[in-house]
Amino acid sequence: xxxxxxxxxxxxxxxxxxxxxxxxxxxxxxxxxxxxxxxxxxxxxxxxxxxxxxxxxxxxxxxxxxxxxxxxxxxxxxxxxxxxxxxxxxxxxxxxxxxxxxxxxxxxxxxxxxxxxxxxxxxxxxxxxxxxxxxxxxxxxxxxxxxxxxxxxxxxxxxxxxxxxxxxxxxxxxxxxxxxxxxxxxxxxxxxxxxxxxxxxxxxxxxxxxxxxxxxxxxxxxxxxxxxxxxxxxxxxxxxxxxxxxxxxxxxxxxxxxx
Numbered sequence: 001x002x003x004x005x006x007x008x009x010x011x012x013x014x015x016x017x018x019x020x021x022x023x024x025x026x027x028x029x030x031x032x033x034x035x036x037x038x039x040x041x042x043x044x045x046x047x048x049x050x051x052x053x054x055x056x057x058x059x060x061x062x063x064x065x066x067x068x069x070x071x072x073x074x075x076x077x078x079x080x081x082x083x084x085x086x087x088x089x090x091x092x093x094x095x096x097x098x099x100x101x102x103x104x105x106x107x108x109x110x111x112x113x114x115x116x117x118x119x120x121x122x123x124x125x126x127x128x129x130x131x132x133x134x135x136x137x138x139x140x141x142x143x144x145x146x147x148x149x150x151x152x153x154x155x156x157x158x159x160x161x162x163x164x165x166x167x168x169x170x171x172x173x174x175x176x177x178x179x180x181x182x183x184x185x186x187x188x189x190x191x192x193x194x195x196x197x198x199x200x201x202x203x204x205x206x207x208x209x210x211x212x213x214x215x216x217x218x219x220x221x222x223x224x225x226x227x228x229x230x231x232x233x234x235x236x237x238x239x240x241x242x243x244x245x246x247x248x249x250x251x252x253x254x255x256x257x258x259x
Contacts, residue, residue, distance in 0.1 A: 002235050004028030007079035009071065009123065010086045011062050011115060014040040015188030016138060017088035018047070019223035020230045024086070025053040027231060030079045034060035034071050035089065040189075062089045062115030063107075072122040082126040084234050087116045088138040090156075092190050094197065097151045105152045112156035113163065120167055124176060132175025134234045137164050138226075139180040141249045157182075161245055168243030177242040179233045184249030185211045185220040216251030 006029045010021040013035030021033040025048065033055050035041045041057045048055040058074060060067045075082050090112045093104045116137050127133030142150055143157030161180055168178040185191055187208060195207035212219035229248050232238050247253055 001028035002231075002237075003084070006030070006083040007075055007081050008032070008084035008086065008234075009034065009075050009082060009119065010088060011035070011060070011119060012088035012090065012138075013037065013044040013057060015088075015190060016183070016186060016223045016226045016230075017086070018044045019227035020086045020088060020136075021055050022048060022051065022053065023224070023227040023231045024084065024234070025055050026051075027235075029084065031055045032071065032075045032079070033057045034062065036061045062087075062118065063110035065118055068115075068118040069122050072119070072126065076126055081130045082123045083130055083133045085119055085123045085127075085133070085135045086138075086230055086234065087119055087136070089115055090138065090190070092150075092153050092194070094149050094153075094194075095151065096149055099149070100152050108152040108156050109159070112153070113159045116160060116163060124167075124171060124174070127176050128174050133177075134238075135167065135176065135178040136230045136233050137178070137180045139164070139182045139245060141182050141184050141247065141253050143182060144253055164245065165243050172242060177233075177238070179238070179241055179243070180245045181226060181229055181233070182245055182247050182249065182253075183221060183226050184215055184247075184252040186226060187220050187222055191220065212250075214252065215249065216255055219250065221248060221250060 008024045008029045008031045011034045013033050021031050025031045045057045060071045137160050139160040140157040142154045143161050146154035164180040195204045199207045208220050
């Protein structure tokens with residue numbers, strides 16, 4: 001119950017976001033999960049209810065300032081404040097710069113980066129009132145070393161690494177710690193979509209096995225494994241960790257691809 005008495009906001013209600021929300025709630029936290037996907041929101045609510053844990057789910061477009069302000073306001077009025085923020089909401093378009101239209105580019109940056117900016121902008125004043133807090137931003141190995149054909153997504157994830165450092169430095173004196181997590185391939189709906197796009201005639205499980213072979217540990221990760229790392233970074237156990245990026249990639253970035 002390490003999060004007992006803590007008020008948390010988590011963005012993204014599927015995949016990693018849902019796993020983090022569930023983990024914080026299991027640890028005793030009061031959790032608001034924010035997502036724009038109605039089906040994912042309902043699924044998150046249903047799984048939490050089935051697990052016997054309390055998560056309040058709210059529809060929220062993280063790129064919309066009024067939605068974000070409303071979500072943070074709800075947490076303050078219902079939970080008494082904000083102690084924890086986990087930014088996991090993201091979209092993953094594919095394409096190089098020639099294939100990516102401006103609307104797609106802008107939408108990717110708005111959701112993946114501006115969403116973090118907005119939640120930080122409205123949450124940090126509330127954290128300061130509570131004497132501090134902790135923020136985790138979901139980046140990606142794609143922000144370190146990317147594949148071909150992911151220009152918008154990789155750019156957004158690289159920006160998250162820089163924004164994380166900026167937030168950590170600017171608010172260390174406020175006792176607010178800010179870190180990022182860079183996952184490799186994780187078994188999420190986002191990865192399922194990639195599998196269906198690039199290998200539509202092969203069962204998703206088989207494609208996941210192939211993705212896993214690119215990682216030295218020989219498999220893809222699980223959202224729950226990422227949630228455990230997030231829980232550590234958001235807890236007092238990580239009290240001297242700020243401004244860092246933490247890989248959870250099965251050794252992917254440590255290797256050199258050989259054809």
